[in-house]
Amino acid sequence: MSVYDHREHKVTRRNFCPALSCVGACVFVVAAGLLGMSQGFSPAPARERQIVNDFGARVTRYLELRKNEAGTPPKPTNSPKKLADSREQMAAKLRAARADAKQGDIFTPEIAEYFRHQIAAMLNGPHGARIRASLRHAEPVQGMPLQVNQTYPNGVPLQSMPPTLLLNLPRLPKELEYRIVGHDLVLHDITANIVVDFVPNAIPPS
Amino acid sequence: MTRRFLFLAIYAWFSVACWPQPASPAPQATSSQQATSGATTGVQTQNGNANGPEIDLPLQPKSVRFAVIGDSGTGDRAQYDVAQQMDTYHDKVGFNFVIMLGDNIYGGHLPNDFTKKFEIPYKSLLDAGVKFYAALGNHDDPSQERLYKPFNMNGERYYTFKKGDVEFFVLDSNYMDPTQLDWLDQSLQGSKAKWKICYFHHPLFSDGKHHGADVDLRAQLLPLFQRYGVNVVFSGHEHVYERMKPEDNIYYFVLGNSGQLMRHDFRTTKDMERSFDSDRSFMLVEIAGDKLYYQTVARNGETVDSGSVEHQSQSTSAAAH
Numbered sequence: 249m250s251v252y253d254h255r256e257h258k259v260t261r262r263n264f265c266p267a268l269s270c271v272g273a274c275v276f277v278v279a280a281g282l283l284g285m286s287q288g289f290s291p292a293p294a295r296e297r298q299i300v301n302d303f304g305a306r307v308t309r310y311l312e313l314r315k316n317e318a319g320t321p322p323k324p325t326n327s328p329k330k331l332a333d334s335r336e337q338m339a340a341k342l343r344a345a346r347a348d349a350k351q352g353d354i355f356t357p358e359i360a361e362y363f364r365h366q367i368a369a370m371l372n373g374p375h376g377a378r379i380r381a382s383l384r385h386a387e388p389v390q391g392m393p394l395q396v397n398q399t400y401p402n403g404v405p406l407q408s409m410p411p412t413l414l415l416n417l418p419r420l421p422k423e424l425e426y427r428i429v430g431h432d433l434v435l436h437d438i439t440a441n442i443v444v445d446f447v448p449n450a451i452p453p454s
Numbered sequence: 455m456t457r458r459f460l461f462l463a464i465y466a467w468f469s470v471a472c473w474p475q476p477a478s479p480a481p482q483a484t485s486s487q488q489a490t491s492g493a494t495t496g497v498q499t500q501n502g503n504a505n506g507p508e509i510d511l512p513l514q515p516k517s518v519r520f521a522v523i524g525d526s527g528t529g530d531r532a533q534y535d536v537a538q539q540m541d542t543y544h545d546k547v548g549f550n551f552v553i554m555l556g557d558n559i560y561g562g563h564l565p566n567d568f569t570k571k572f573e574i575p576y577k578s579l580l581d582a583g584v585k586f587y588a589a590l591g592n593h594d595d596p597s598q599e600r601l602y603k604p605f606n607m608n609g610e611r612y613y614t615f616k617k618g619d620v621e622f623f624v625l626d627s628n629y630m631d632p633t634q635l636d637w638l639d640q641s642l643q644g645s646k647a648k649w650k651i652c653y654f655h656h657p658l659f660s661d662g663k664h665h666g667a668d669v670d671l672r673a674q675l676l677p678l679f680q681r682y683g684v685n686v687v688f689s690g691h692e693h694v695y696e697r698m699k700p701e702d703n704i705y706y707f708v709l710g711n712s713g714q715l716m717r718h719d720f721r722t723t724k725d726m727e728r729s730f731d732s733d734r735s736f737m738l739v740e741i742a743g744d745k746l747y748y749q750t751v752a753r754n755g756e757t758v759d760s761g762s763v764e765h766q767s768q769s770t771s772a773a774a775h
Contacts, residue, residue: 323601324602325603326604328565328568329565331601331602332565335597382668382669405593411630411670414629414631419631
């Protein structure tokens with residue numbers, strides 16, 4: 249059995265007695281079924297892979313559009329005005345290119361449910377307390393209504409993300425990041441500083 | 455009777471006036487229990503030394519010297535006072551770079567915010583060729599600050615740079631994703647530097663009441679720091695100064711009061727060696743051979759902590775002055 253150890257950053261192999269493995273597998277199947285019933289959503293691994301692949305494909309399509317419509321990101325400069333102008337131009341081009349974009353284009357209902365399930369599992373898991381503590385320490389942003397394509401407001405801090413949460417969500421390319429606003433999970437375009445999409449109520453109340 | 459009273463009164467006055475006065479107590483390193491430096495007004499008092507600032511660093515030839523600021527970018531009077539002290543000490547210490555522990559620009563990030571909260575307060579240092587190397591805090595705007603040349607981030611959220619036999623690993627603790635962790639793993643593994651210094655915004659250890667330690671971040675970073683022999687870690691976020699007891703042979707400093715301040719912000723635990731929470735401060739650091747020397751200076755120029763740590767290959771103990 250292969251296990252990914254996040255602390256060691258490597259896959260380790262563990263050998264089990266076959267008889268024990270059979271018993272363990274039966275217990276796992278029953279437990280997984282019960283967990284699925286209790287939480288209402290527990291995609292089978294193959295289906296889970298499909299959902300993650302679908303999410304990855306949608307993200308890739310966004311980046312292709314971004315590259316075609318908004319051009320290359322700005323280079324380092326001494327001028328904050330140039331930085332602000334180029335960011336605004338990039339955001340405006342993306343808004344024009346995605347004028348019809350709406351919540352759920354990337355986080356489809358099925359993908360959104362997958363993210364909610366992943367986050368709930370982590371918050372209810374063995375590291376839940378420290379993830380919640382990390383969220384509390386990160387100066388939570390509350391009461392900010394979200395809209396796709398909106399600029400993340402100037403002067404509102406970006407809430408820090410607990411690393412354990414990020415380790416268990418699909419990896420993103422460097423142009424994008426996950427952020428939390430209130431109870432929502434935001435897909436944020438770092439350079440253009442716009443909300444690409446979001447999952448409402450991704451973070452369950454503590 | 456009246457003459458006798460007058461005589462006694464004159465005698466008493468004369469005795470008091472001519473009696474040798476006890477010397478004023480020397481400024482002492484401040485702990486959380488005695489955080490009473492009295493540094494409250496931002497005037498440029500000079501620690502009682504007419505010849506300039508008190509230097510608790512050896513100033514050895516060819517040493518690596520730098521200053522540290524955290525949570526600095528408020529644009530208010532306190533930040534400017536600290537910057538002025540840094541300028542005063544720069545003349546004596548000759549540090550040629552400053553590390554910034556995040557929250558470099560608070561509030562808005564319009565062009566005049568960069569001017570008011572960075573370019574004006576540190577103008578003298580910038581004009582003197584001092585370079586600033588920024589880490590991102592939760593109040594920073596990564597879309598702009600990583601591309602702002604004076605912060606020397608070269609468009610990256612996390613990066614490394616070397617000075618002499620010291621390598622600095624600058625992390626984005628707001629967003630410690632697997633990609634950054636992999637990068638850090640490889641960068642630390644590949645480093646040949648004698649001194650490995652990591653800095654980022656959120657502290658792994660802190661006795662501050664307001665935020666405290668980020669335990670989830672610690673769970674991911676500490677194993678890497680231990681595995682690859684990181685020597686010293688600097689963080690901000692908590693708006694105080696703290697020098698923690700070494701954890702697993704790694705020295706931790708928190709400096710989040712170079713602009714902001716959270717007064718009386720400590721829990722009392724055994725993890726802290728020295729702290730200062732009654733005014734703003736910055737740090738001076740000198741690395742020479744096997745020793746790292748530090749001096750923490752308050753807004754009024756008073757030294758609130760100083761000492762040295764041995765490179766972990768030489769000793770496991772910190773020798774505070």
